[in-house]
Amino acid sequence: MASVVTSEISLFELVAGSASAPPVMHVSPVTFKALMSSLIDLLIDQGEPALVWAKLPKGEAWQLEFDRYLDRLTPLQQIFYFKNPRDDLPEPALGLKAELEPSLPAYAIPALTTITLPLESSLRKEFFLLIWSKQFCGLLVGHRARVPNREADALGTSTIDEDVTEKKQSLMAFLVIDPEVIRQAIAVLQPFAPRSETLPESSPLDLAVINQLLAKQVQRQEDLWQRSSTHRRQAELANLLQLQNEELISTIRLKDEFLHNVGQELRTPLTNMKTALTLLNSPTLKPQQKQRYMDLLARECDRQSSLIKSLLDLVSLDQLAEHRTAQALRLSEIVPGVVSTYQPLAEEKGVRLAYVIPEELPAIACLSIWLKQIVVNLLHNAIKFTPRGGQVWVRAKQQGDYIQLEFRDTGIGIPSTEIPKIFDRFYRVRQSVDDDMGGAGLGLTIVQKLLLHCGGSITVKSRIGEGSTFNVLLPVYRHSEES
Incomplete structure (x- = not known):
């Protein structure tokens, strides 16, 4: 059954002007739908006859939620479904009606009336779900805080996307359980529903029902949060x-x-x-x-x-x-031995080779094989690129939580523009003093990777014709690292 009525009354203004008006809520469509779903869940769980007035936003999600209630209707229920003019809304269907036997009396069949609002109706910008039953009464009403354009305002369209939470789609809403306010709201809607019966007795302040509603809403919010x-x-x-x-x-x-x-x-x-x-x-x-x-x-x-x-x-x-842990190593037990093996090569080239490694320096955290390879590669380069009569020094000292191991030579030096590239794989920049280009261009790359694995670092300073200095920082060994 469908009817067309006119009215200038707003449910939102009615609730807002009441003496017991609750605080107005600024909510998103998602929250408004969650509140509506909680009320529908309460109706379904009660299974008692009820009078229901509803006006929902356009959209399949909203319609499906209301259809969930229609599919579970019990006899002696009346539903008044409001819609705006030109709303392309599907006609709500009573799922139970098709299943009821034809022999049942008319009063045992749920009744649904669709009501189309006129253009001048104040209800066209509102959405509401009003329930009245013996166990509970409640009203959820929402008012669009902002209309997108004049055309929508003129037509009273009700497009609200539950997945969009921009300010232009936010709602101002009331949730009311005061029976006096709800009676006044029903009185406003009563002319729209000529088939409505006398309101049944109600016990709207049943604390058990109120607690059930709160519990359902909390569960709804929890589900939304989980999603x-x-x-x-x-x-x-x-x-x-x-x-x-x-x-x-x-x-x-x-x-x-x-x-x-x-x-x-x-x-x-x-x-x-x-x-x-x-x-x-x-x-x-x-x-x-x-x-x-x-x-x-x-x-x-x-x-x-x-x-x-x-x-x-x-x-x-x-x-x-991946399979080795750092060891506690003392430079004085590793570096002098490596330097000694390069002493004959330095003498053959006429290069003075010397080192200063204090024995009192604390141990470093590194693998012995890695430390030896670092010293070998840097010492080999220093001698290789230092001309006859030059000098190469290896010195060590403590700097806070690190030990600095310095390799300094008086060799041919490195151009400043080339220094950032010398750790790249296969990169060779300097010609050795004896034109020996037998290196693979991977020595400094290996040094850098070894230092990365043991928590160290390396820096370079160099000038053409004056020599180069490679400063290696190695972390001091801490006993907690053993664990």
């Missing part, structure tokens, strides 16, 4: 997966670049060796030329061997770090 929390976790997980994916792509790209560089570095000495072997087969080759090609073969073989060894060291670093 939002799940969505947040899913969003965070999606962001984490995206970052991991980007990191994986970057790692794959770096690996491809590394393999490309390895191929280039391996091919260079092989090409030189093949060229030397071809020239050695010449029948007109002089002894001096032959010796020069033989020396080239030896150098390129050493270069190839150094490159392969450095690559194996670089690959094994991460694997070794």
Whole structure:
């Protein structure tokens, strides 16, 4: 049954002007729908006859929530469903009616009346759910705080998106359980419902029912919070997966670049060796030329061997770090021994090599094999790039929670523009004083990775023609690290 009526009365203003008006609530559509759902749950749980007046926002979610109540209607109930003009709302359906036997009397069948409001009705901008039963009465009424445009205001449209919480869609709402106020609201709506019966006796202040309503609303809010929390976790997980994916792509790209560089570095000495072997087969080759090609073969073989060894060291670093823990090492027990092995090489090149490692320095946290490789690589470079008559020093001192190990030489130096690149893989910037380019370009890369694994760092200062200083910081060993 449908009817068209006119009215200038607003339920929101009626409640706001009452002596027992509750505080007005500024809520989002999501919260308003949660309050409506709690009232519907209470109606379903009670299973008692009730009079219901409802006007809902447009949208499938709102209609489905109200249909949930319609599907569970008991006899002797009346529902008055209001809608705005030109609202394209589906006609509510009584699910139980189709299941009732035809032999039942008319008074045992729930009745639903659809009411279309005129354009001038003050109710067109309001949404409400009013309930009156023997156990409970309540009114939830919401008023749009802001109308998007004049056309919507003229048509009285009721589009509210429960998933949008912008200020323009917020609602001012009242939740009322005062029977006197609700009776006045029913009196306002009574002319719209010609089929309405006399109101049944009501005990609206039953504390058990009120507590049940509060419990349902709390549970609704908890469910909403859980869902939002799940969505947040899913969003965070999606962001984490995206970052991991980007990191994986970057790692794959770096690996491809590394393999490309390895191929280039391996091919260079092989090409030189093949060229030397071809020239050695010449029948007109002089002894001096032959010796020069033989020396080239030896150098390129050493270069190839150094490159392969450095690559194996670089690959094994991460694997070794996963299974080894830092040891308590004293520099005075490691560094002098390594320096002594390089003393003959320094004397052969005419380079003075000296060290100062105080025995009272505290132990550092590192692996013995790593510390030796750090000293070997930096000491080898210092001697290699220092001309005859030059000097190389190795000094150690404490700086707070670190031990500084300094490698200083009077060699040919490094251009300032090249210093940031010297730790890159296969990067070679300096020509050695004897034109020995047998290095693999991985020594400083390995040093930096070793220091990263043991919590240290390295810095460089250098001037062309004056020499270079490599400062290594190694963490002091703490007993708590053993645990």
